[in-house]
Amino acid sequence: METITFYSYKGGTGRTLLVAHTARYLALSGKRVVAVDLDLEAPGLHYRLATAGGAQRGVVDYLVDSLNVRTAADPAVADYISEAAVPEGTSGRLWLMPAGPAPSGDYWKRLNQLFQLAPLLDASGAGLAALLDLKARIESDLAPEYLLLDARTGITEVGGVATSVLADKVVSLFVDNPESIEGTRAVIRSLRHVVRPAGSPSVTVFPVLSRVTEDLDKARKGALDDLNDGAADGEAFEELYVIRADPDVDVGSEASIGPPPKAPPEGAFRDYQFLLSALVPLDTTDVSPAWARHVAVQKLIEWLTADDEELGRRRFLRMNPRSFRSEQITEGIQISAGKPQYVDVAAFPDDNRTEPALVALYEQDFDGSTAYRQWGQGSSRVRCVVLFGLDKHSNLRRRVFTRSRYGSFTDRGDEWFVRWPVSFSLDDPGDHSTSSLLRAVQAGNQGFIPILVERWQHATWFGSHGGFTPDPREAKEIIDGLSALKGDSAAMVLWHTVADLADDRFELRHEGGSMREHTMRELHAPLWWRLSIEAKRDYQLAGRGRGGLPAAGLQLLASDVMGLTFDQEREFRERAPKGDKVRWRLAEVLAVFDFAVSDEPPPELVRRAALDPAYVDELPASRTGEKRDKALAAITARSTLDRLLQGNDGRLQVVTTNLLGGYDPGRARVTVYRPVVAWCANAIRVDERALENVVFLHETVHAICHLGLDLDGRRWDDFALPGSTFFDFRPSALHEGLAQYFTFRMLERLDDTGMWAAFERLTDVQPPEYQQWRGMREVPLERARTLLLEARAGFASSLREEA
Amino acid sequence: MPRKRLWPRQNDEFVDLETLKILTSDAIRRAEGLADVGSGGAEAAYLDVSLLEDRVARLTSPSTAVGALARQGAVGSAVLAGATERAEELVISYSAEEGASEELRDELTATLTRLVEVRRADRADAIRERFPCASARYGAEEIVRLAEAIVCQAEPLPIG
Numbered sequence: 011m012e013t014i015t016f017y018s019y020k021g022g023t024g025r026t027l028l029v030a031h032t033a034r035y036l037a038l039s040g041k042r043v044v045a046v047d048l049d050l051e052a053p054g055l056h057y058r059l060a061t062a063g064g065a066q067r068g069v070v071d072y073l074v075d076s077l078n079v080r081t082a083a084d085p086a087v088a089d090y091i092s093e094a095a096v097p098e099g100t101s102g103r104l105w106l107m108p109a110g111p112a113p114s115g116d117y118w119k120r121l122n123q124l125f126q127l128a129p130l131l132d133a134s135g136a137g138l139a140a141l142l143d144l145k146a147r148i149e150s151d152l153a154p155e156y157l158l159l160d161a162r163t164g165i166t167e168v169g170g171v172a173t174s175v176l177a178d179k180v181v182s183l184f185v186d187n188p189e190s191i192e193g194t195r196a197v198i199r200s201l202r203h204v205v206r207p208a209g210s211p212s213v214t215v216f217p218v219l220s221r222v223t224e225d226l227d228k229a230r231k232g233a234l235d236d237l238n239d240g241a242a243d244g245e246a247f248e249e250l251y252v253i254r255a256d257p258d259v260d261v262g263s264e265a266s267i268g269p270p271p272k273a274p275p276e277g278a279f280r281d282y283q284f285l286l287s288a289l290v291p292l293d294t295t296d297v298s299p300a301w302a303r304h305v306a307v308q309k310l311i312e313w314l315t316a317d318d319e320e321l322g323r324r325r326f327l328r329m330n331p332r333s334f335r336s337e338q339i340t341e342g343i344q345i346s347a348g349k350p351q352y353v354d355v356a357a358f359p360d361d362n363r364t365e366p367a368l369v370a371l372y373e374q375d376f377d378g379s380t381a382y383r384q385w386g387q388g389s390s391r392v393r394c395v396v397l398f399g400l401d402k403h404s405n406l407r408r409r410v411f412t413r414s415r416y417g418s419f420t421d422r423g424d425e426w427f428v429r430w431p432v433s434f435s436l437d438d439p440g441d442h443s444t445s446s447l448l449r450a451v452q453a454g455n456q457g458f459i460p461i462l463v464e465r466w467q468h469a470t471w472f473g474s475h476g477g478f479t480p481d482p483r484e485a486k487e488i489i490d491g492l493s494a495l496k497g498d499s500a501a502m503v504l505w506h507t508v509a510d511l512a513d514d515r516f517e518l519r520h521e522g523g524s525m526r527e528h529t530m531r532e533l534h535a536p537l538w539w540r541l542s543i544e545a546k547r548d549y550q551l552a553g554r555g556r557g558g559l560p561a562a563g564l565q566l567l568a569s570d571v572m573g574l575t576f577d578q579e580r581e582f583r584e585r586a587p588k589g590d591k592v593r594w595r596l597a598e599v600l601a602v603f604d605f606a607v608s609d610e611p612p613p614e615l616v617r618r619a620a621l622d623p624a625y626v627d628e629l630p631a632s633r634t635g636e637k638r639d640k641a642l643a644a645i646t647a648r649s650t651l652d653r654l655l656q657g658n659d660g661r662l663q664v665v666t667t668n669l670l671g672g673y674d675p676g677r678a679r680v681t682v683y684r685p686v687v688a689w690c691a692n693a694i695r696v697d698e699r700a701l702e703n704v705v706f707l708h709e710t711v712h713a714i715c716h717l718g719l720d721l722d723g724r725r726w727d728d729f730a731l732p733g734s735t736f737f738d739f740r741p742s743a744l745h746e747g748l749a750q751y752f753t754f755r756m757l758e759r760l761d762d763t764g765m766w767a768a769f770e771r772l773t774d775v776q777p778p779e780y781q782q783w784r785g786m787r788e789v790p791l792e793r794a795r796t797l798l799l800e801a802r803a804g805f806a807s808s809l810r811e812e813a
Numbered sequence: 814m815p816r817k818r819l820w821p822r823q824n825d826e827f828v829d830l831e832t833l834k835i836l837t838s839d840a841i842r843r844a845e846g847l848a849d850v851g852s853g854g855a856e857a858a859y860l861d862v863s864l865l866e867d868r869v870a871r872l873t874s875p876s877t878a879v880g881a882l883a884r885q886g887a888v889g890s891a892v893l894a895g896a897t898e899r900a901e902e903l904v905i906s907y908s909a910e911e912g913a914s915e916e917l918r919d920e921l922t923a924t925l926t927r928l929v930e931v932r933r934a935d936r937a938d939a940i941r942e943r944f945p946c947a948s949a950r951y952g953a954e955e956i957v958r959l960a961e962a963i964v965c966q967a968e969p970l971p972i973g
Binding site: 076084131132133134135136137138139140142143145146147149150165166167169170171173174175196197199200201203204205207208 | 895897936939940943944945946947948949950951952953955956957959960961962963964966968969970971972
């Protein structure tokens with residue numbers, strides 16, 4: 011048995027990773043290997059080498075039981091060690107002895123107990139004997155060919171024994187900085203003079219410079235000179251091994267283990283190959299397949315965990331990462347699929363460490379029947395199976411199979427987005443069709459909203475640079491699907507479609523600000539109108555801490571439909587003092603534009619109740635107080651509404667303004683009266699949210715008529731709705747006619763089936779003033795705009811004439 | 814008011830010989846008792862014995878029976894305390910005393926050698942019993958030798 015200790019004077023050198031790589035490589039090459047974590051104060055090898063038993067017990071427990079006179083002597087090493095899975099047909103075996111169940115509290119108690127029991131190094135020899143006993147037992151019980159020790163950094167008792175008495179070879183890793191190099195130099199020179207068991211040759215040292223980012227040869231030469239600085243005759247190192255910072259995907263020619271290549275090796279895999287070929291020289295024919303498998307596994311893990319640096323900067327991707335994190339990945343593990351199966355790589359969801367989301371099997375011939383046989387049938391519930399291997403150029407090849415929630419197992423070819431963790435919330439992780447993503451979003455998974463937005467952009471963009479295929483049908487499916495969202499997702503979709511200054515995703519793929527404007531105008535603004543009033547409200551509130559968010563929806567109505575200018579943000583910026591923390595409160599005072607949903611009875615309902623003999627006594631003389639509140643609540647009751655909103659002939663008598671909604675010019679505030687809208691929606695059998703939005707749109711037209719600026723920069727401050735005379739209320743034909751006409755034009759633009767139906771059905775039960783738009787369908791928009799301007803200027807012609 | 818010292822300085826002849834003898838006997842009994850039950854405190858107790866025996870030795874001449882016995886006791890208990898270096902220093906110191914006979918010098922050297930060997934053998938036995946696998950692989954005596962060499966090194970690795 012050859013014992014190799016991996017040591018680093020300073021941390022952060024990739025030491026534990028190298029232990030794991032070496033162990034797995036040797037096992038795949040048909041060798042029997044035991045890896046022991048002797049980094050007792052900061053153990054981590056069990057994160058790199060997964061075993062069936064996990065890290066329940068380990069070195070610390072063994073040493074405590076071994077040294078404690080109260081426990082039975084001779085603890086069986088098998089009770090403290092567990093075996094890692096290796097592929098079927100591999101003759102190698104791999105065992106892991108973790109330090110213990112770190113970082114649990116129980117582990118640190120046991121470690122403290124160990125240090126209290128006996129100093130590991132004292133003249134009695136008990137501590138040293140316990141460590142030597144562990145090594146001897148591993149050798150006798152498991153007969154490994156290699157024992158790999160992961161030693162603690164710095165100068166410690168256990169690290170000292172691991173690098174001197176226990177080791178045959180020491181791999182000493184360091185990085186290129188003075189403290190690391192000087193510490194390493196002192197340690198590896200001392201290893202020439204350490205105490206060794208009788209008859210043992212000196213320790214062979216392999217210095218390794220890791221995490222190299224600059225030119226390899228230059229780094230090697232510089233570090234070697236530093237390492238040999240002041241070395242006595244015969245003490246200088248001739249060879250220094252180097253491992254570069256990141257695995258290079260482009261390995262180049264087919265990987266093989268053998269004599270060191272003549273040319274300097276390229277790529278981190280080659281760095282490992284070069285080091286391992288010297289550290290554990292094996293027969294080339296034995297290890298070629300093992301090395302290929304090892305390289306393929308590392309490349310697959312890299313693919314699963316690769317985070318696009320540019321994408322990583324984006325806020326929404328930090329919330330919804332498009333790759334697994336390395337701690338979610340386990341390499342070489344048995345997964346139960348009816349019977350235990352070896353998988354090279356498993357990726358687990360965050361909240362479930364027992365059932366992987368994805369498993370990957372190294373299979374050079376990509377035989378799909380194996381995947382179907384082993385994973386497509388029986389009791390397996392794994393959602394995604396990836397067969398992978400290397401082509402003749404050592405590039406990674408994949409074949410992906412996915413399982414839907416309903417059991418179907420589908421060959422997806424080389425599908426790449428299965429590496430997005432969010433894919434596993436879909437009905438089928440391989441089905442990224444628009445309808446599949448919309449179903450997931452409607453089920454509450456907001457992670458797909460940005461993807462759908464991007465897809466909508468691609469389906470609607472006719473930019474000069476090309477690259478996208480316009481698809482109006484898909485664009486409509488997306489906007490209809492998104493506009494049906496409810497709850498938090500509805501506000502979130504507005505948030506994700508706004509061109510946020512802190513988020514450059516709109517600019518990443520498209521030049522200038524064109525795509526930004528396109529998305530704001532054609533997606534965000536229509537969605538703003540179609541989503542619920544609560545969503546609009548949440549979106550508005552979310553913008554308060556950020557100095558406001560664009561009100562593209564209002565601009566769409568004001569500019570594109572009504573021909574007026576209304577920029578809420580500009581109004582606000584120009585009228586509110588800058589740098590004031592109470593700007594938003596000021597905004598309310600300035601009454602730029604505001605909206606709300608109210609459960610109060612609307613003025614027209616109160617008027618009708620006051621004139622109705624059945625209710626006149628219930629309305630109190632006092633305008634305030636509990637009695638009044640009770641009376642007002644009573645008149646929004648369903649039975650009251652049944653009576654007050656229907657005439658004596660049983661026909662509905664509904665007006666929009668002052669009954670379903672209202673616009674208060676003094677506060678520039680639109681209000682939607684929810685109890686009445688709900689009753690009315692039920693009465694005319696339309697969707698309540700659609701009717702709310704129609705009412706909101708109608709009242710907002712009133713608001714823009716009042717607040718909007720014409721080309722002369724003038725607004726019509728007198729364009730307030732006439733106050734209703736209490737006993738004889740008639741809607742204003744001019745105001746309501748214009749409002750209905752622009753509502754109709756806006757609905758044409760929005761193309762929302764539900765809102766259309768609500769508008770049509772509502773018109774049917776409204777007075778003639780609200781029905782004028784039906785006769786004006788053919789009136790050009792320009793003419794209506796002129797009418798509006800003339801009305802604002804005080805010489806309006808009759809709408810009836812236009813109709 | 815100056816505070817009274819609770820414990821004399823090392824060279825103070827505060828405790829008389831008879832009291833020292835009683836303290837020494839008690840300390841020996843305590844150390845042997847602790848060693849019998851395998852207590853980790855036995856070594857510290859033997860170091861107490863060595864200190865007391867050394868104090869008796871300073872109050873007595875090496876030519877007297879009590880003095881010779883105390884010197885042998887100081888050396889022997891230092892070995893049992895694991896303080897081999899102290900034991901060696903005591904042997905050199907006592908051998909250089911005026912009035913120390915050749916016979917006493919030989920006996921002190923022999924005591925040191927014998928007890929070091931005995932202690933080493935005891936440690937090897939303990940290792941053999943507790944760690945049979947390591948003993949079979951490396952030899953219990955070899956493990957004791959390695960442990961002593963590492964302790965002599967006074968640091969985990971011989972840096973510098």
